[in-house]
Structures are given as C-alpha cells and as structure tokens.
Amino acid sequence: MVGRAPRAVVADDSHFMRSVISDILDEGGIEVIAQARNGVEAVEAVREHDPDVVTMDVEMPEMNGIDATARIMDVHPTPVLMLSAHTDENADVTFEALDKGAVDFFTKPGGEVSMEMSRLKDQLVEMVTSVAEVDVAGSGRQSTAQSGSGGQRSDTQRSDGTHEDGRSYVDNPTLVVGSSTGGPKMVEKTLASLPLAADLRVLVIQHMPEGFTGRFAERIDARSDYEVREATDGGRLGGGEAMIAAGDRHMVVKNYRNGRLRVKLNQDPPVNSVRPAVDVTMESAASTIDDPLVGVILTGMGEDGAEGIRAIKAAGGHTIAQDEATSAVYGMPKRAVETGCVDSVLPIDDIASGILDTITTQVT
Incomplete structure (x- = not known):
C-alpha cells in the first residue's frame, strides 16, 4: 500500500449509508473499489478485489457483519472496521466482531445521519486509513476469552512473603493503561494475565464511545481475576480492582490515601482530540499517588498518553510501551517512546510480565 491510496470495500445494507x-472516504483520499449490500457480497468483494480495508455494517441480511468478518479472516485476511449503531445490543455484537478478527469499530451517528457523518468525516477517514495499515494476515482470531481464569484462581502467600507465582510484590501499586485503535483485545489480554496476588489498582483509558465502555468492563471482568467495572463519578478503587474510563468522560484521580484512590469524571474539553484522554488520567495519577506507579501505552493512533508517560516518569514511576510489531497502530506507543521516558518497549505477550517485573521485590 506504500505510495498509493488505501483501497476500501464498503459493506452496508442501506444504499444511502x-x-x-x-463519498466521505473518496473525498478523504481513500479509493472505494466496491460496495456490498450484505455479508455474502462483502466476502465475495474481498476475494475479487483484494482491498486494504473493509468497513462492515453489523446488521445485514443473508450474512451479518460478524459472520462476514469471520469468513473474511478465514478465506482472505483483510483489516475490518466495524460500523456499529449506538445501542446496547450493537455494543454486544460489536465486541463479538472484534473477537472474530475485526480491528476496531466506529459508531454510526443517529439523528440526521448525513449531517452527522459529515461532521465526523475526518475521524472516519483517519480511522479507516489507520486500520488499512494493520497486518492481519496470519494473526488468526484467537479470542482472549480463554486466556484469563475468570476470577477462579486463588493465591496463597508463603511464609517467606512470596506467592504461588514465586514473586513478592511491593505494597499498594497502581497501574494506568492507555490504548486506542486495536486496543480492546490488547487490554483484555493484559489484564487477563495479571495475578490477583499483585494487588494492583488498575485504571484503563480506552478510546471508546459512551455506551460501549460498560460492556467493555463486563467483558474484561469475565476474563480477569480482577474486579473490573466502568468508572463512576466519585468511584473508589482498592487493590485487586480495575476501572474502565467511561465513554465521553475524562477520568481524573482526585485523591489517594491508605491504598485507595478516588476518581472524578468530567466533560471538560477533549485533550488530544479525545475524551476520555489518557494524558488526563496519567497526569492526575502522577501528581496524586505517592505509592508505586506504572504507566503503559498500548496500540492506538495519535499522541495521547505521551505527556502522561512524561508525568509518570517524572514522578518516579515505571513506564512501558507496546512494540511496533504487535501494535495494530504504532501511533501512541511511538509518541510515548519518542519522549525518552519509556523504560521498556515490549511485545503484547510480554506486557503483563513487564508490569509485574516493575513491582516485584523478590523472585524465588
């Protein structure tokens, strides 16, 4: 795709959509080489035209977007961006599509669709362009659903202070994770690999719209030993718990004492063009928390999180970024690394162990 415009297939059962x-993609420099009215046509269009990216509606006749995505990943792996209506039901099926191999999703606006889509056109073009660059060939569709123990694992502390995993951990550590495009599966994988024995307080900022973050929290809760919930204004967080930033709300760490922190949510202007913003949470955590602090930047487009990483490093915390090879989009991690404040650059499979290394006091 180097040196030419991305080539796209647009799949939607609505001729208008x-x-x-x-039109939006064409105006944004993305060549639409085929359109599809349903999942069957989408699969055939991918086979015939070999596009760089597919925009896929969720609900379509004959074959829906979930099944079409799964089929595409089987017969002709191609980056897929789901276009989802803003409803609870569509939130559930959208996450199912991510499990089937879709890279990310973009929410269709309601109301006057043509006017709203026009308002969001720059964002859509940017996301389609980023998704088109993702290498999905050979990546498979391994779901993270089985990677965690679903809260069933127990841990006992030995007489020497170490746990069943052979590690002894610092007291009261806090982890702040930021991600965007391609991030949901990476966040799930990371949190599913963290043992409850580490007793982390976990704050996650995933660029995701309102209405989807609650479902996202429920999914991770089912896959992780940690108690995971969507953040609420004034919510408190202790060891073994995780909060997912609520869509369209910045999450600010307001105070911290005795190993418990409290967050406030607000709708202040977007930072780095996004809300929630990783920088907002990381910077507030760095200025408020005086116990061990770890900041992690995972896959995503843009530069959100770079200043947050600076702040965490300046406060004496540890910092980690996902490497380019395993990032769907190496935007946010790259910007973080460019600050010179990242301690470790790791593939996604090593992120969890890298986090644990920063809070381990003894290994047997």
Missing part, C-alpha cells in the same frame, strides 16, 4: 460512507 453506502453512498454517504463511500
């Missing part, structure tokens, strides 16, 4: 999306 196909036209609107195609």
Whole structure:
C-alpha cells in the first residue's frame, strides 16, 4: 500500500449509508473499489478485489457483519472496521466482531445521519486509513476469552512473603493503561494475565464511545481475576480492582490515601482530540499517588498518553510501551517512546510480565 491510496470495500445494507460512507472516504483520499449490500457480497468483494480495508455494517441480511468478518479472516485476511449503531445490543455484537478478527469499530451517528457523518468525516477517514495499515494476515482470531481464569484462581502467600507465582510484590501499586485503535483485545489480554496476588489498582483509558465502555468492563471482568467495572463519578478503587474510563468522560484521580484512590469524571474539553484522554488520567495519577506507579501505552493512533508517560516518569514511576510489531497502530506507543521516558518497549505477550517485573521485590 506504500505510495498509493488505501483501497476500501464498503459493506452496508442501506444504499444511502453506502453512498454517504463511500463519498466521505473518496473525498478523504481513500479509493472505494466496491460496495456490498450484505455479508455474502462483502466476502465475495474481498476475494475479487483484494482491498486494504473493509468497513462492515453489523446488521445485514443473508450474512451479518460478524459472520462476514469471520469468513473474511478465514478465506482472505483483510483489516475490518466495524460500523456499529449506538445501542446496547450493537455494543454486544460489536465486541463479538472484534473477537472474530475485526480491528476496531466506529459508531454510526443517529439523528440526521448525513449531517452527522459529515461532521465526523475526518475521524472516519483517519480511522479507516489507520486500520488499512494493520497486518492481519496470519494473526488468526484467537479470542482472549480463554486466556484469563475468570476470577477462579486463588493465591496463597508463603511464609517467606512470596506467592504461588514465586514473586513478592511491593505494597499498594497502581497501574494506568492507555490504548486506542486495536486496543480492546490488547487490554483484555493484559489484564487477563495479571495475578490477583499483585494487588494492583488498575485504571484503563480506552478510546471508546459512551455506551460501549460498560460492556467493555463486563467483558474484561469475565476474563480477569480482577474486579473490573466502568468508572463512576466519585468511584473508589482498592487493590485487586480495575476501572474502565467511561465513554465521553475524562477520568481524573482526585485523591489517594491508605491504598485507595478516588476518581472524578468530567466533560471538560477533549485533550488530544479525545475524551476520555489518557494524558488526563496519567497526569492526575502522577501528581496524586505517592505509592508505586506504572504507566503503559498500548496500540492506538495519535499522541495521547505521551505527556502522561512524561508525568509518570517524572514522578518516579515505571513506564512501558507496546512494540511496533504487535501494535495494530504504532501511533501512541511511538509518541510515548519518542519522549525518552519509556523504560521498556515490549511485545503484547510480554506486557503483563513487564508490569509485574516493575513491582516485584523478590523472585524465588
């Protein structure tokens, strides 16, 4: 794709939406080489035209977007961006599509669709362009659903202070994780690999719209030993618990004492063009928490999190970024690394152990 415009297939059962999306992509420099009215046509279009990216509606006749995505990943792996309506039901099926291999999703606006899509056109073009660059060939569709123990694992502390995993941990550590495009599966994988014995307080900022973050929290809760919930204004967080930043709300660490922190949510202007912003949470954590602090930046487009990493490093915390090879989009991690404040750059499979290394006092 180097040196040429991305080539896209647009799949939607609405002729109007196909036209609107195609016009926006064409105007944004993305060549729409085919349109599909349903999942069957989408799969055939991918086979015939070998596009760089597919925009996939969720609900379509004959074959829905979930099944079409799974089929595409089987017969002709191609980056897929789901276009989802803003409803609870669509939130559930959208996450199922991510399990089937879709890279990320973009929420269709309600109301006056053509006007709203026009308002969001720059964001859509940027996301489609980023998703088109993702290498999905050979990546498979391994779900993280089995990677965690679903809260069933127990841990006992030995007489020497170490746990069953052979590690002894610092007291009261806090972890702040930021991610964007391609991030949901990476966040799930990381949190599912963290043992409850580490007793982390975990704050996650995933660029995701309102209405989806609650479902996202429920999914991670089912896959992790940690108690995971969507953040609420004034919510408190202790060891073994995790909060997911609520869509369209910045999450600020307001106070911290005795190993428990409290967050406030606000709708202040977007930072780095996003809300929630990773920088907001990381910077507030760095200025408020005086116990061990770890900051992690995972895959995503843009530069959100770079200043937060600076702040955590300046406060004496540890910092980690996902490497380019395993990032769907090496934007946020790259910007973080460029600050010179990242301690470790690791593949996604090593992120959890890298986090544990920063809070381990003894290994047997």
